[in-house]
Amino acid sequence: MLFSLVRCLILLLLLTLTDAGRTLMKIKERVRNLQLQKAKQLLLTHPASGRQPLRHVKEGRIHQQLDHFNRKNVSTFPQKFFVNEAHWQRPDGPVFLFIGGEGPIYEFDVLAGHHVDMAEKNGALLLALEHRFYGDSINPDGLKTENLADLSSQQALADLAIFHQYISQSFNLSHRNTWISFGGSYSGALSAWFRGKFPHLVYGAVASSAPVMAKLDFSAYSDSVGLSLMNEAVGGSEKCLAGVREAFAAAEALMSRNASRVARDFGCCQIPRDLDDQIELMQNLADIIMGTVQYNEEGVLMSIDEICTVMTNKSEACEEEVEAYNRLVKLSQIYHSTSEEPCLDISHEKTVKNLMDTSIHSGRRAERQWTYQTCTEFGFYQTCEDATCPFSGMVTLQSQNELCPILFGISQHSLPGRIAFTNTYYGGDNAHTHRVLYVNGGVDPWRKLSVVQDRTEEGDEAQTIFIKDTAHCADMMSGRVTDRCSLKKARQEIEKHVVSWLKKAAQEKV
Structure with missing residues (x-):
């Protein structure tokens, strides 16, 4: 019990902040802090091999x-x-x-x-x-x-x-x-x-x-997630990937017609009428699946097998498109059932405001610092403009790197040169x-x-x-x-x- 908790904590410390969605970051931070407290208590009260490890x-x-x-x-x-x-x-x-x-x-x-x-x-x-x-x-x-x-x-x-x-x-x-x-x-x-x-x-x-390897447009991330959703060895299937594609297409289409219903279905704090807020919602929904794949079977998120069970389970006799959308709603409800947040905040304005917070208390959150490093060194923007992406095509390179000039006065046009320097300096994947x-x-x-x-x-x-x-x-x-x-x-x-x-x-x- 002791080391399983410590193991879970160490995993949480490894969770990268390159997952762009705000919801996933908040959940990681909350669970990490909770597990940290539990692990500290157990290490202090349960000696390992006759020793107090923290000493x-x-x-x-x-x-x-x-x-x-x-x-x-x-x-x-x-x-x-x-x-x-x-x-x-x-x-x-x-x-x-x-x-x-x-x-x-x-x-x-x-x-x-x-x-x-x-x-x-x-x-x-x-x-x-x-x-x-x-x-x-x-x-x-x-x-x-x-x-x-x-x-x-x-x-x-x-x-x-x-x-x-x-x-x-x-x-x-x-x-x-x-x-x-x-x-x-x-x-x-x-x-x-x-x-x-x-x-x-x-x-x-x-x-x-x-x-x-630094990469400006990291579209391969989403493509790789799609391949993992099809991987039968870990519980995936072609049907699962197809279900995810259909669900995101249906959610995007419904949002253009009835944003109020989408906000209600996914428990949003705001109605995503503005394009920026709509992108925030699509990114957060994608994060649930992206995070699941990235940390499959490690006990923090659902596994690929569990997520595919939800996305392929037909419980009602209705049109395929509607059924896929309902499964994505169900998946979101399951994922956020343990959240302490009263609703899903999809305000892009708030995201920018939080990233502009330079007070020292925000240092442990790390979003601002890591965003700066993506703007100056790495890119790593997980876009969805390729036809192979299983999520929403609204998440574009433009929507990802537009924060660089807003937050730091760094021109978007300078990013390719900055990333090329990083790969030249370190050798990329051929050092x-x-x-x-x-x-x-x-x-x-x-x-x-x-x-x-x-x-x-x-x-x-x-x-x-x-x-x-x-x-x-x-x-x-x-x-x-x-x-x-x-x-x-x-x-x-x-x-x-x-x-x-x-x-x-x-x-x-x-």
């Missing part, structure tokens, strides 16, 4: 340069980190670094997860570093547009390099301590990039579900970097921007693991009895790679 975790702050690339700027910010020495075999044991992404880190990042399991087996010192401008690692007024100029993946990698130096001095580490980095989703990309840019600091990197292990799930839409093809370089082992029937970051969790065989095997393969790196590093240092 081995130390929280610290390192004062980082706001701009590592401008020596004239001496401004700093406090960056949060955690250390767990419980498993460390002093003095030469390895160092496992968990890299924070677009959200806060918690002590559980050095207490639970597959990287922690491997640390226990290999006597590693466990570290977790929070990403600048997220969580508690931000100065007052740091979210103002002029200050966000110091928020970038390049600065984050420099933070990691300085943190490496700081920890090495604090714990009297030497070249005999082999560093391995870990991350999932955006932080998985950071793990790969850290190894690529600072190979003398980190010996190997595990990059789970890592979108290392020839040794000892980076890319792990991806076949159900995860983000695999489209990761590295999924095995390749060997100068006799090095294969650099990828592909788990055909699992979802986003599933490999990062500690194992469960109910895990698919493919997932269990993948974790074994990850461990083989990590152990082989540690052995090779030890041989090189003899």
